[in-house]
Amino acid sequence: MVKRSGAYGGILHEVVEHNGVLYLAGVVAEDPKMDVAAQMRDITRQIDEVLAANGSSKDHLLTALIFITDMKQKPAMNEVWKAWLAPKHLPTRATIGVADLDGYMLEVVVTAAKP
Amino acid sequence: MVKRSGAYGGILHEVVEHNGVLYLAGVVAEDPKMDVAAQMRDITRQIDEVLAANGSSKDHLLTALIFITDMKQKPAMNEVWKAWLAPKHLPTRATIGVADLDGYMLEVVVTAAKP
Amino acid sequence: MVKRSGAYGGILHEVVEHNGVLYLAGVVAEDPKMDVAAQMRDITRQIDEVLAANGSSKDHLLTALIFITDMKQKPAMNEVWKAWLAPKHLPTRATIGVADLDGYMLEVVVTAAKP
Numbered sequence: 365m366v367k368r369s370g371a372y373g374g375i376l377h378e379v380v381e382h383n384g385v386l387y388l389a390g391v392v393a394e395d396p397k398m399d400v401a402a403q404m405r406d407i408t409r410q411i412d413e414v415l416a417a418n419g420s421s422k423d424h425l426l427t428a429l430i431f432i433t434d435m436k437q438k439p440a441m442n443e444v445w446k447a448w449l450a451p452k453h454l455p456t457r458a459t460i461g462v463a464d465l466d467g468y469m470l471e472v473v474v475t476a477a478k479p
Numbered sequence: 480m481v482k483r484s485g486a487y488g489g490i491l492h493e494v495v496e497h498n499g500v501l502y503l504a505g506v507v508a509e510d511p512k513m514d515v516a517a518q519m520r521d522i523t524r525q526i527d528e529v530l531a532a533n534g535s536s537k538d539h540l541l542t543a544l545i546f547i548t549d550m551k552q553k554p555a556m557n558e559v560w561k562a563w564l565a566p567k568h569l570p571t572r573a574t575i576g577v578a579d580l581d582g583y584m585l586e587v588v589v590t591a592a593k594p
Numbered sequence: 595m596v597k598r599s600g601a602y603g604g605i606l607h608e609v610v611e612h613n614g615v616l617y618l619a620g621v622v623a624e625d626p627k628m629d630v631a632a633q634m635r636d637i638t639r640q641i642d643e644v645l646a647a648n649g650s651s652k653d654h655l656l657t658a659l660i661f662i663t664d665m666k667q668k669p670a671m672n673e674v675w676k677a678w679l680a681p682k683h684l685p686t687r688a689t690i691g692v693a694d695l696d697g698y699m700l701e702v703v704v705t706a707a708k709p
Binding site for chain 3: 381384385424426427428429433435438442445446451452453455456457458459460461462463470475477
Binding site: 366368371374375376377378379380382383387389390424429431462463464465469471473 | 498499500539541543544548550553557558561562566567568569570571572573574575576577579590592
């Protein structure tokens with residue numbers, strides 16, 4: 365069974381659930397003019413909301429792909445990340461420096477278990 | 480059980496099936512000189528073929544990662560995407576602007592459920 | 595059930611296991627000054643170790659995302675890849691040319707089945 369929620373723009377669903385895994389679409393901040401820490405805080409807030417709406421939470425994250433347009437901002441992004449997640453519940457992660465995120469500094473793609 | 484099909488170049492399988500999920504290799508167009516819409520149409524045609532050959536279809540897509548070398552081409556790519564997929568069956572998605580796809584403008588990595 | 599191992603820097607776990615799938619964090623070489631072949635050999639050695647420590651092996655790889663900062667180095671990277679993996683057990687794969695891997699030439703993100 366596949367369950368989809370959060371249809372957006374005729375392009376994607378924010379969440380697709382299958383076999384106990386929640387797959388989330390890439391999340392960007394609400395405002396691309398925010399600094400990188402504010403963008404990450406806004407992204408983590410959105411992920412919390414989406415996971416809560418789908419019966420999970422940040423303690424059940426499995427994986428994260430973080431795309432960033434300026435690798436020098438990684439330490440500032442990491443501070444927000446570390447403040448957000450409990451050490452025992454950290455997912456796997458890769459941080460990839462990319463050319464263009466349509467004006468944003470960060471885009472985060474996560475998966476989570478549905479407990 | 481893991482089922483692999485579509486061996487390519489001693490480098491990858493086009494599809495790996497495990498626990499009801501089909502993981503597809505990155506798909507590029509047959510000809511890198513096509514414009515972005517034609518590349519996307521060719522990619523979606525290939526995905527349709529691979530999914531059909533493995534007992535699934537585009538209505539069962541779970542996730543998509545779209546890598547694009549020129550973010551200004553995203554709207555043209557999106558038109559093909561929207562014409563391809565039914566709104567109720569859209570997967571999650573992230574579109575990432577990257578430096579180099581070995582000559583191509585697009586590469587698409589999807590997963591799908593096997594119903 | 596989610597099982598996490600290899601906590602690193604308060605930022606990630608090296609492996610998260612869920613529903614028979616091992617998700618690995620992005621792996622880079624120990625020394626960014628190595629040439630691309632040496633970086634890939636070091637990455638594959640680390641993946642072998644992590645999979646062995648978690649009850650799996652390279653014969654059970656499902657997917658690979660390879661991020662590379664210089665696509666011209668792809669053939670040299672591929673030679674190491676092909677020497678590493680048995681043709682019958684190749685995963686799916688996508689190789690994406692990206693702007694910045696924090697000084698490294700390669701970063702590899704894989705998943706594997708736990709047999």
